Amino acid sequence: MVGQRLEIRQGQGLVITPQLQQAIKLLQLTNQELEAFVEAEMERNPLLQRDDPQPETSETAPAETSAADGAELSFSEQGAAERGQAVDARDDDLYGDAAPGERTSDRMADEAQPGLSDWSRAGSGGGGMVEGEGERPDHREPTLWEHLQAQASSARLSAGDHAIALALIDMTDEGGYLRGELAEVADRLGCDLFKVEAVLAVCHGFEPTGIMARSVPECLKLQLIDRGRFDPAMGALLDNLDLLARRDLAALRQCCRVDSEDLAEMISELKALTPRPGAGFGGEPAQTVIPDVHVRPDPAGGWKVELNADTLPRLLVDKRYHATVAAGARSDVEKAYVADIAAQANWLVKSLDQRAKTILKVASEIVRQQDAFLAFGVEFLRPLNLKTVADAISMHESTVSRVTSNKYVSTPRGVFELKFFFTAAIQSMDGSASHSAEAVRHRIKTLIDEEGRDGDVLSDDRIVEILNEAGIDIARRTVAKYREALRIPSSVQRRRMLRAG
Incomplete structure (x- = not known):
C-alpha cells in the first residue's frame, strides 16, 4: 500500500559552510592571488584595513599582533630524522583535519581569539584574481x-x-637564446656539468627549432640539422659569419x-632561417x-x-571603528x-593566520624529508608522496595537495615548486627502505656512460641484474622506460655506434 508518512532520522555528515569554503580557497591561492582577494574584501568590508608599518602603542593599536607573525622554524639534521616533532601542533583546524569532536563547524560561532586579529607584518604584492576555486x-x-x-x-x-x-x-x-654559464647551473643544483649539457641537448629539441x-x-646550426641540411661546408660557413x-x-x-x-x-x-x-x-x-x-642554512646546523x-598582506580588524558603528x-x-x-572580518583574519601556519608546517616537513637534496644535490632526492607528509604532520592529503599547488620555496639550490619534492619510489629487494626513482635513473645512466670503456654494451636485462644485485627491485620494462626518458638508444643501437667509432 502506497502512502505518506513522516520519519525522523539521525545521522552524521560534513557540512561545508561558506566560511570553510573560504578557508579552503585561501589555502590554494598564491600570494599574489591572495593580495587581490584581500583588496576585494577590503572594498566590501569597512572593518578591514591595511596595517601601516609603524610602531604600535597601547593607545593607537587597533588590534593585536598575530601569533604567526614572522613565523619561523629551525631544526637540525639530527632532528630531521624525528619527523614531525619540531612542528607546533596547536594550530586551529580549518580544513577538516582535527579529531572528531573538534571540527571547525563546532566552533564556527566562536569569536577570533586574541592575537588573531592582526595578520601580518608583511609587505604587499600584486597579481590577478581567480574566479572560483581552482579556476584561472x-x-x-x-x-x-x-x-x-x-x-x-x-x-x-x-x-x-x-x-x-x-x-x-x-x-x-626573449629572443630564445640561453644567457648564462652551464657551470653555474651545475654548481647551484649540485650536479655534474655533463648532466646539465645532456639536459640542454634535450631542450634543443624543443619548439621552436633553434631555441x-x-x-x-x-x-642556425640547430635549424639546419633539423632540416637535414648541415654538412662540413655549411659548418665552415657558420664559423665564418664575419x-x-x-x-x-x-x-x-x-x-x-x-x-x-x-x-x-x-x-x-x-637567409631562410630564423636568427x-x-x-x-x-x-x-x-x-x-x-x-x-x-x-636557508642554520648556523647551528641543519636548515x-x-x-x-614580504608577500603576505598587511590586514587587521579596526576594532575602534567597529565599536563606533556598533554603538x-x-x-x-x-x-x-x-x-x-564583524564575523566575516574576524574569520578572514583567522583564515589568513591559519593559512600561513599550514604552509609553514607543510614546507618544514618537506625540507626535513628532502634535507639530503639541499645538502648534496639533485641526485639525492628521496622518495616522497603526499601521504607521508600528511601523516607526519597529522593533516589530510587533500590539504597537503592544496598547500603544495602553485607554492614555491627558495633554497640555496634555487627556487622550486613544493610539488617538485614529491618523487616516485622503487622498492628494495629486501623490502627495506625504498629508492628514489631519480636516483635509479642516475644509476642507469652512469652504468651506460661507463660501458664504452671496456667495449661491452649492457642490455636492459643485464642492467636489471646489476640493479637487483645492488638491492633495487626493478622490472625490465621500467629500465627501458627510464632509458628512453633519458634519450639513450637501445643496446643494439649503442653497439653499432661503438663499432663505428
Missing part, C-alpha cells in the same frame, strides 16, 4: 617561457633533469671549399616567481624555514549587518 581564466597567448616549460613537463624527464631544464629555461631571453642556443651560429657580413665571398669560397654557385645556394638557405626563434611569441615579460617560503613575510546601530537590520561584517 587566461585568454592570452602563452609566453615563450610557458611554452618551453610545457614542453619540459611533457618530455618525460626525471625529477632532477626537469629541475635542470627549468633552470635553463629561466636563463633564456636555447648560446650563439647565433649554434642557433666574412659573410663583410661580403668577402672569395674568402668564404676558400673556407667552405665550394664554388660560387654552391656558396650562393648556401647563403640562400641561411631569433623566440621573437614569434608575445612580448609579455616572464613573471618572476615569488617564493612563499625561504629555506631554517620561514615564511616570506550607532539602532534597528535590528543595522545591528545584524554590523555583527555580520
